[in-house]
Every structure is written in structure tokens, then in C-alpha cells.
Amino acid sequence: xxxxxxxxFLSDFESNQNIVHKICRIYTTDRDGHNDLFQEITIQVWxxxxxxxxxxxxxxxxxxxxxxxxxxLYRKSTRKVKTQDFSDVAFKIKxxxxxxxxxxxxxxxxxxxxxxxxIDKALIFLYLEDKPYKEISETLGIxxxxxxxxxxxxxxxxxxxxxP
Amino acid sequence: MDLLENYxxxxxxxxxxxDQLSSVDIYKLAQSRSSSIVKWIFIVGILEFVILxxxxxxxxxxxxxxxxxKLGLENFVFYSQIAxxxxxxxxxxxxxxxxxxxxxxxxxxxxxxxxxxxRKTVRNYVLFNLSYMALVMIVVTVASINTNIDDLSNKQIxxxxxxxxxxxxxxxxxxxxxxxxxxxxxxxxxxxxxxxxAKLNELH
Numbered sequence: 356x357x358x359x360x361x362x363x364f365l366s367d368f369e370s371n372q373n374i375v376h377k378i379c380r381i382y383t384t385d386r387d388g389h390n391d392l393f394q395e396i397t398i399q400v401w402x403x404x405x406x407x408x409x410x411x412x413x414x415x416x417x418x419x420x421x422x423x424x425x426x427x428l429y430r431k432s433t434r435k436v437k438t439q440d441f442s443d444v445a446f447k448i449k450x451x452x453x454x455x456x457x458x459x460x461x462x463x464x465x466x467x468x469x470x471x472x473x474i475d476k477a478l479i480f481l482y483l484e485d486k487p488y489k490e491i492s493e494t495l496g497i498x499x500x501x502x503x504x505x506x507x508x509x510x511x512x513x514x515x516x517x518x519p
Numbered sequence: 520m521d522l523l524e525n526y527x528x529x530x531x532x533x534x535x536x537x538d539q540l541s542s543v544d545i546y547k548l549a550q551s552r553s554s555s556i557v558k559w560i561f562i563v564g565i566l567e568f569v570i571l572x573x574x575x576x577x578x579x580x581x582x583x584x585x586x587x588x589k590l591g592l593e594n595f596v597f598y599s600q601i602a603x604x605x606x607x608x609x610x611x612x613x614x615x616x617x618x619x620x621x622x623x624x625x626x627x628x629x630x631x632x633x634x635x636x637x638r639k640t641v642r643n644y645v646l647f648n649l650s651y652m653a654l655v656m657i658v659v660t661v662a663s664i665n666t667n668i669d670d671l672s673n674k675q676i677x678x679x680x681x682x683x684x685x686x687x688x689x690x691x692x693x694x695x696x697x698x699x700x701x702x703x704x705x706x707x708x709x710x711x712x713x714x715x716x717a718k719l720n721e722l723h
């Protein structure tokens with residue numbers, strides 16, 4: 356990669372790294388997994404960066420690369436992630452009973468998202484990030500209508516987990 | 520308000536990750552695949568060990584042992600093999616520890632040190648294998664000359680020594696090429712990575 360392009364990649368990536376951290380939190384549950392996924396996403400974004408032509412915002416493009424990496428990496432292990440133990444359940448009931456601080460809400464949200472299917476995770480993530488449907492459909496490579504249908508189902512599933 | 524809208528607020532207000540990476544860290548992460556190279560060194564080492572040792576199950580060694588016994592070398596062969604296995608296990612453990620200890624989140628300097636250490640381990644491993652091979656060849660030759668010394672003329676002895684030396688050298692070269700092929704590729708990648716890290720270290 357050219358030196359100028361390298362520097363541009365570094366500054367772009369540095370200022371958008373929180374997106375990657377959030378995706379790692381959604382798709383992994385421990386520190387090692389988080390770091391592994393973070394590295395894999397960094398490598399993928401780096402490798403594909405010369406192809407990024409700048410017709411969209413860098414962050415938009417990065418959502419796509421990062422989510423694709425996470426989905427393809429964790430596709431096989433969805434079943435494992437879906438299982439929940441008792442402490443999980445107990446924790447969930449406790450926090451949904453009353454509206455507490457945002458921190459507790461956030462923890463419950465992550466726990467609930469961890470139980471979703473890999474694609475649903477991506478959809479919910481983009482919803483939480485306040486992305487318009489146009490961008491969501493582009494990021495996930497599905498039609499606008501399809502994105503809306505899938506999003507509604509994903510939201511229903513999430514609500515069921517949050518508030519059974 | 521929708522239940523999820525409620526959570527969205529919490530989501531938007533979530534703090535940034537604690538460990539914010541600098542551009543140097545990101546560069547390292549994107550470039551350095553050292554940990555996966557070191558992992559491959561470990562895997563190749565294990566495979567080599569398992570494959571070479573399982574060959575013994577298919578090759579009939581009885582004749583060789585009978586030959587060693589004739590030369591009075593059964594003790595040497597027995598103990599040197601035990602020692603060799605011990606040392607091989609040591610190297611495999613080192614390969615494993617190198618792999619376990621290397622982490623891409625290390626500082627550039629530590630990572631460079633670990634890369635050098637891994638390269639050294641592999642080099643010593645290859646050196647050990649080659650010298651063990653040479654030692655066995657030499658001991659067997661000396662023993663066979665000793666056993667048959669009464670039937671051999673001086674000329675024959677010199678001829679045997681020269682032929683053995685040539686054969687030993689040939690075998691060593693072949694073995695060396697084999698290791699070059701097996702590990703040289705991985706070591707080259709590590710070296711390249713090391714140079715990149717060194718360059719990066721100078722810049723910052």
C-alpha cells in the first residue's frame with residue numbers, strides 16, 4: 356500500500372475504532388474473542404482499503420466490511436452463543452423489572468443481543484446506531500423492503516428476550 | 520415510548536472502549552501476523568515430530584538394531600535416542616511457549632524481542648537435528664571401522680572415511696534443504712515483519 360494511503364487508513368481507522376469495538380462486543384463475550392475479532396476486522400479493512408473509493412463515507416464502508424467479517428467468522432458458532440445459563444436469566448429478569456440506570460440497561464441489552472442470530476445482531480446493531488434503511492440495506496446487501504421486514508422480526512425477537 | 524427506544528438511549532450514551540488504540544497499534548495489528556506465523560511454527564513442529572516418529576511403525580527397525588548390536592552400539596543408540604527425544608520435547612515446548620507468549624498487543628519492542636527469540640529457537644532446533652544426524656553417522660562409522668579393523672587395509676579405512684564424510688555431508692545438505700523448505704518460509708515472513716516493526720519504531 357502507498358505511504359499516503361497507509362496514513363489515511365490509519366487516521367480513518369483510529370477515529371472510527373469505536374464502531375469496531377462495539378461490533379466486537381456484540382459478537383463476542385470474552386476478552387480474547389474480542390481481541391481476535393478486532394484484529395481480524397483490522398486486517399480485513401486494511402486489505403480492502405485500496406478498493407474503498409470514497410463514494411460513501413469511510414464509516415459507512417467500514418460498517419459493511421466489519422459486519423461481514425464478524426458474520427462470516429461467527430456464522431458457525433451461532434448455536435453456541437444462543438445457549439444461556441441460569442445466571443443470565445436471573446440477571447435479565449432483575450433488570451427488566453424496574454428501569455434502572457443506563458449502565459444496567461446497557462448490560463441487559465448486550466446480554467440480550469448475544470442471544471440473537473448473527474444476521475439479527477447486525478440488524479439490531481445498525482438500528483441502534485441510527486442508520487437509515489437505505490444504508491442498512493446497502494451494508495447488508497439486501498433490498499430495502501427485505502431490510503424492513505427482517506428488522507421488524509429482529510426487533511420482535513430482541514424485545515422478547517428483553518421482556519419475556 | 521417503544522421499549523427499544525429506551526435502550527437506544529443507553530446504547531448511544533455508552534462510553535468508548537477503555538483501550539483506545541493509537542495509529543501505531545492499528546498499524547501493528549493490520550500488518551503483524553507474527554502471532555499466526557509463530558503458531559504455524561508450532562504446528563509444523565508437532566506435525567514433523569508426529570509424522571517422522573510414526574514412520575518407525577512402518578519401517579522394520581529390527582535389522583538395524585541387530586547391526587548396532589554387532590557393532591557394540593546398542594547402549595549408545597538407546598541412550599542417545601532417549602536424550603534426543605528429551606531435547607525434541609524441549610524444543611516443542613519452546614515452540615508452544617513462544618506461541619503462547621506472543622501477542623499482537625505487545626509493545627513494538629517486546630514483539631521484536633519475541634520474534635528474535637522465536638527465530639533463535641527454530642535455528643537451534645534445526646542445528647540440533649543436523650548435528651544429531653552427523654553424530655550418529657560418525658559414531659557408526661568409527662564403530663564399524665573398529666570392529667573390522669583386522670580385515671581392513673589402511674587404504675580401505677581412508678576410503679571408508681571419505682565415503683562416509685561425503686554421504687554425511689549429502690544427507691546434511693538434504694536435511695538442511697528440507698528444513699529450509701519447512702521453516703524457512705515462515706522465518707522469512709517473521710523477518711519481514713520484524714523489519715516493518717523496526718521501521719515503525721524509528722518513526723515514532
